[in-house]
Amino acid sequence: MRVNIHHMSVQDLEKIFQDKIDADIRIEPKDWMPDAYRKTLIRQMSQHAHSEIVGMLPEANWITRAPTLRRKATLIAKVQDEAGHGLYLYAATETLGAGREELLEQLHTGKAKYSSIFNYPTLTWADMGAIGWLVDGAAIMNQVPLCRASYGPYARAMVRICKEESFHQRQGFEILLTLSKGSAGQRRMCQDAIDRWWWPSVMMFGPNDDASPHTAQSMQWKIKRFSNDELRQRFVDICAEQVKILGMTIPDPDLKWNEQRQHYDFGAIDWDEFWNVVKGNGPCNKERLAARVRAHEEGAWVREAATAHAEKRELKKDRA
Amino acid sequence: MTHSTALIHYTLHLADDGLILGHRNSEWTGHGPILEQDIALSNIALDLIGQARNFYQYAAELINIGGLSGPSNISNPAMGPGLSDGPRSPVTEDQLAYLRDGWDFKNCLLVEQGNGDWAKTILRQFLFSAYQTTLYEKLAQSRDKTLAAIAAKSYKEGVYHLRWSSEWVIRLGDGTEESHTRMNNALDELWKFTGELHTAATYELETAAKAISPDLSTLQPLWKEKVKEVFDEAGITYPPSVWMQTGGKEGRHTEHLGYVLAEMQFLQRAYPGCEW
Ligand SMILES: [Fe+2]
Ligand SMILES: [Fe+2]
Ligand SMILES: [Fe+2]
Numbered sequence: 001m002r003v004n005i006h007h008m009s010v011q012d013l014e015k016i017f018q019d020k021i022d023a024d025i026r027i028e029p030k031d032w033m034p035d036a037y038r039k040t041l042i043r044q045m046s047q048h049a050h051s052e053i054v055g056m057l058p059e060a061n062w063i064t065r066a067p068t069l070r071r072k073a074t075l076i077a078k079v080q081d082e083a084g085h086g087l088y089l090y091a092a093t094e095t096l097g098a099g100r101e102e103l104l105e106q107l108h109t110g111k112a113k114y115s116s117i118f119n120y121p122t123l124t125w126a127d128m129g130a131i132g133w134l135v136d137g138a139a140i141m142n143q144v145p146l147c148r149a150s151y152g153p154y155a156r157a158m159v160r161i162c163k164e165e166s167f168h169q170r171q172g173f174e175i176l177l178t179l180s181k182g183s184a185g186q187r188r189m190c191q192d193a194i195d196r197w198w199w200p201s202v203m204m205f206g207p208n209d210d211a212s213p214h215t216a217q218s219m220q221w222k223i224k225r226f227s228n229d230e231l232r233q234r235f236v237d238i239c240a241e242q243v244k245i246l247g248m249t250i251p252d253p254d255l256k257w258n259e260q261r262q263h264y265d266f267g268a269i270d271w272d273e274f275w276n277v278v279k280g281n282g283p284c285n286k287e288r289l290a291a292r293v294r295a296h297e298e299g300a301w302v303r304e305a306a307t308a309h310a311e312k313r314e315l316k317k318d319r320a
Numbered sequence: 321m322t323h324s325t326a327l328i329h330y331t332l333h334l335a336d337d338g339l340i341l342g343h344r345n346s347e348w349t350g351h352g353p354i355l356e357q358d359i360a361l362s363n364i365a366l367d368l369i370g371q372a373r374n375f376y377q378y379a380a381e382l383i384n385i386g387g388l389s390g391p392s393n394i395s396n397p398a399m400g401p402g403l404s405d406g407p408r409s410p411v412t413e414d415q416l417a418y419l420r421d422g423w424d425f426k427n428c429l430l431v432e433q434g435n436g437d438w439a440k441t442i443l444r445q446f447l448f449s450a451y452q453t454t455l456y457e458k459l460a461q462s463r464d465k466t467l468a469a470i471a472a473k474s475y476k477e478g479v480y481h482l483r484w485s486s487e488w489v490i491r492l493g494d495g496t497e498e499s500h501t502r503m504n505n506a507l508d509e510l511w512k513f514t515g516e517l518h519t520a521a522t523y524e525l526e527t528a529a530k531a532i533s534p535d536l537s538t539l540q541p542l543w544k545e546k547v548k549e550v551f552d553e554a555g556i557t558y559p560p561s562v563w564m565q566t567g568g569k570e571g572r573h574t575e576h577l578g579y580v581l582a583e584m585q586f587l588q589r590a591y592p593g594c595e596w
Contacts, residue, residue, distance in 0.1 A: 053355070060351070063346045064343060065583055066587075067587035067594075068414045068588075069369060069414055069417055076349060076365055079349050080366070083358055084359060087355055125587055179596075182595055182596075185591050295353065302438045304496055305491055305496045308496045309492075
């Protein structure tokens with residue numbers, strides 16, 4: 001039976017929508033959806049897309065200095081993967097009616113956010129390992145549940161992305177493992193990178209649950225499946241074990257196994273730092289955004305030329 | 321059988337071309353004018369570095385087979401300071417890429433030139449790919465089976481690079497007044513480095529004589545035809561002959577290469593003898 005939505009009240013439509021979600025039936029681009037759902041998705045997905053694109057910069061910073069040919073090739077491939085993730089996500093966001101140009105404009109004017117983690121600098125080669133292990137690791141923790149997100153195009157994009165992210169994570173860990181077995185200088189590099197990336201990575205899960213206003217609604221819409229603190233705990237538990245394989249330490253004196261909770265306890269997060277980096281006061285906020293804006297502005301004549309050429313070709317075809 | 325110095329030099333020359341151009345292209349990664357094209361150019365960088373690795377691995381094999389009786393003028397600089405004395409450990413692809421100095425690099429001057437704007441990067445790739453595809457097509461018939469195999473495999477990648485860069489040369493040449501001007505400026509900067517592509521280095525004369533590598537003078541007309549065809553479609557005038565710069569293939573480079581190597585080799589130099 002085909003339902004004519006024009007004869008239905010908003011309440012009816014909302015009920016059908018929520019019933020579908022409750023029954024784990026995917027919402028597709030042509031389906032009716034509440035405005036707030038659409039807006040929340042556009043915000044979340046474009047923010048994710050921007051993160052992939054801005055996230056290329058800290059790692060691209062080491063491509064020309066990668067220490068071996070194999071590492072150079074895998075690092076280029078990794079950064080290229082992130083560009084691909086950005087593409088999938090921009091395409092998925094377009095199905096909600098938000099075009100790439102418009103979204104980029106929001107990024108470049110600072111209206112849209114991206115993950116704060118990319119506002120930290122990459123100072124040594126070991127950062128390529130720490131980013132893979134911790135940053136891609138935290139991203140996976142956040143994103144695997146999104147493979148079951150209620151919005152179809154988003155969920156499908158996340159399936160492809162998560163496969164590659166877990167590859168990145170293993171690669172990053174392997175970089176650190178190699179360093180951990182290396183010279184004194186390399187081991188120092190390894191520990192230093194873990195020291196610098198640990199807390200920013202723990203912050204990637206966002207504010208504590210009691211300070212996270214969107215969580216309840218997003219859970220009901222199934223565009224979020226676990227709370228920030230649940231995911232963070234899972235991340236800490238895994239990393240606390242993995243760091244032992246490296247023979248390195250996590251820079252948290254309060255990190256301790258809690259037999260009763262069957263989880264690791266960990267120290268207080270510096271939310272002052274978190275909110276400052278979000279607001280633009282991180283070590284690289286200005287450089288990262290400037291690099292994106294520069295690439296876009298310096299590319300303007302290229303895009304114009306491509307359009308002009310395509311138009312001229314169309315014209316020729318029409319005349320022929 | 322010990323392999324000739326010429327074959328080792330020639331293999332390193334092929335490797336260095338790929339590595340340096342791949343490295344240059346990878347400087348764009350994350351900064352491209354269009355996301356899709358950022359990915360495309362990174363992909364070309366990956367192909368070129370992959371090709372370079374195949375050639376370096378083969379060069380290392382040749383050097384290692386040569387053993388102590390091998391050509392000392394290669395193995396010593398190739399292995400870098402401190403590694404050439406005492407018991408010799410086998411040379412690796414990474415030592416060849418990361419521990420030789422500029423005068424041992426045998427890449428063409430064209431590939432080490434700075435990226436400039438998108439027009440210059442595109443034109444550099446196009447001029448090189450037009451050369452590389454004609455070279456690989458012939459090299460696939462080399463009497464040296466390893467070089468032939470690498471060339472055959474790399475040829476397919478080169479054809480894609482040539483198609484991609486040709487399309488961009490046409491797009492920019494034809495597009496807007498600005499893009500046309502930028503293409504001409506790029507041509508003005510790069511043209512003087514194209515003569516070297518078809519000027520044989522001493523080791524190339526030797527490898528050509530042994531049917532290991534093609535006679536470069538036979539490739540030149542094919543290259544010119546290809547370039548002219550694309551320039552015509554792009555509305556760009558094929559430049560008149562000018563005084564050409566040469567020397568890269570013999571180790572005499574422009575000032576650019578030193579900076580490329582300083583950056584690329586930094587970790588291997590600062591932390592010698594490490595696994596990465
Ligand atoms: Fe991601
Ligand atoms: Fe990604
Ligand atoms: Fe990743």
